[in-house]
Amino acid sequence: MREIWVKNGLVFIEEGFREVNIRVVNGQIDSFVKSEAEPLKEEADTVIDAGGCLVVSGFIDAHVHFNDPGRTDWEGIETGSHAAAIGGTTTIFDMPLNCAPSIINSKNLQDKKDYLTSKSYVDYALWGGLTETNITDRKELSQMSAGIIAWKAFMSESGIEDFPFISPDGLKQAMQAAKEHNKILALHAEWNEEIHKLTDFYKQRVGMNERRAFLASRPVSAEEKAVNYALELAAKYGTALHFVHISSAKVIGLIEQAKRSGIDVTVETCPHYLIFDEEDFLKSGAILKCAPPLRPREEVEGLWECLERGWIDTIGSDHSPCLYSMKATDSIWDAWGGIQGVQFTWLSLLDEALKRKISLKQILPLGTSNVAERFGIAERKGRIRPGSDADLVLIRLDESTIVDKQSLAFRNAYSPYEDKEFLLKVKKTILRGKVIYDDQLGVSKGKFGVCL
Incomplete structure (x- = not known):
């Protein structure tokens, strides 16, 4: 038996922050003892002094692209999980694309699982991909379903050749497949036809600032149309939906209405939509290019209002790295769309929440218990309670973190943070x-x- 104590910290449990010591046995939380109670047993293998620290559950990032195997020059699970650990994340869910090949069949899934063994600093689960090319292969999808955390699909072009987006008709089949396998279907929700037409239009606008043109090519209306369509199908087929990286308060309002009507749906946003705005993109360019793009400051404020109302369910980094050369292009249209941020997700969000005087009790579940409950791992992850894995983060509020290039743990040392x-x-x-x-x-x- 391996016994560890974490003592003297202010521990975030379900009732809020409490002054308790945590007894850990064989990697799981065993019990709590009030700080002023009997002294800790001398036979404990390790005693970790958390004096002066908040002790919170390890963060769960359900949305990362670590690109492993196949594109490890972009990142890789070793460097990605290294960065995650520094930022307090103890579990990640790796997306099925940006690795090569994409995870769209059972062979690729098993190969990836075998390859990743003993390479990660943090625990992980894998997404499976639903695409236009595999949605009719029920036997293959059934084999994959047992080994994935959930399904992911794109309603617009993904930027990865072997991960084609799902057409509106194809989405009906994807909804049925996800329901059949009792898995959540996560959607990148932008209406492809609208984006395609607007992109063609704005690329031809001679003299228009390219960065402004890119923002105009992916409006909130493209998110709104995609989300409305998906919600209609979810209501029809009874599919559990999870919308990723929603960037607009208006769209989150639509999803909230759907929840109240009985649709099984949750919504994620990302730290970059809560920290940066379109003016930052216009100034910094491709380093802040993502899809959906950054929005005006009023949208940022609207997202914070949604968060305070409890309308946002989870926060994911959407860590989507690449070589710096893929950002340093002559045209914004050619630059890779993705933000390197997994190391700073919770540093940035907690910092901003504290400045806004938002209760940590309100924001912490968005990266812990809410994620664990939605994706079916709540017995092990997401809360500090007896029986759960002892995934813990010790945080001080009286010390600062200054981000410089030397502190970046990504394979490619750049970040908007x-x-x-x-x-x-x-x-x-x-x-x-x-x-x-x-x-x-x-x-x-x-x-x-x-x-x-």
Whole structure:
């Protein structure tokens, strides 16, 4: 039996923050003891002093592209999970595209699982891809379903050749397939036809600022149309839906109405939609290019209002890395769309929430218990309670984190978060009772992450 105590911290449990010591046995939370109670047992293998720290559940990032295998020059699970651990994330769900080949059949899925073994610093699960090319192969989808956390599909072009988007008619089949396998269907929801027409139009606007043209080519209306259509199908087929990286308060309002009508739907937004706006993109360019694009400041404020109302269910980084050369292009249209951010998701969000005087009790579940419950891993992950994995993050609010190039743990050392200062600091990240990151010692040498 391996016994560890985490003592003297202010621990976030279901009732809120409490002064308790945490007893960990064999990687799981065993019990709590009030801080002023009897002294800790001398036979404990390790005692971690969390004095002065908030102790919160390890964050779960359900939306990363670590590109492994096949495009490890872009990132890779070793560097991606290294960065995640530094930022307090202890579990990630890796998307089925940007690796090569994409995860659209059972062979690719098994090959990826085999390849990733013993390469990750954090625990992980894998998404499976639903595309126009595999939605009719029920036997193949059935084989895949047992080994994935959920399905992912695009309603507009993905940018990856072997991951084609699903047409409006094809989405009906995707809805049925997801329902049949009792899996959540996550959607990149932008209406492809509208984007295609607008892109062609704005590319021909001679003299128009290219960055403004890109923003105009992917309006909120494209999200709105895609979400409305998907919600109609979900109501018809009874499919559980999860909309990823929604960028508009108006669209989140539509999803909230659908929830109230009984549709099984949840919504994610990303830190970059809550931190940056279109003026940042116009200034910085491709380093902040993403799809959907960044929105005007009033949309950013609208998203925070939605968050405070409880209308946003989860936060995901949508960490989508690439070579810097793929950003440093002559034309914004040719640049890769994706933001490197998994290391700073919760530093940036908690920093911003504290500045806005939003309760941590309100924001923490968006990266912990809400994610675990939605994706069926709540017995192990997402809460600090007896029986759960001892995934813990120790955070100080009286120390700062300054982001410079030397601190970036990504394979390619650039990020829109560079030069920012966050008024908090991750001191330790603990995965199943093992310290995988210490702000003085760095990331552990051992890779302890396992596939869920």
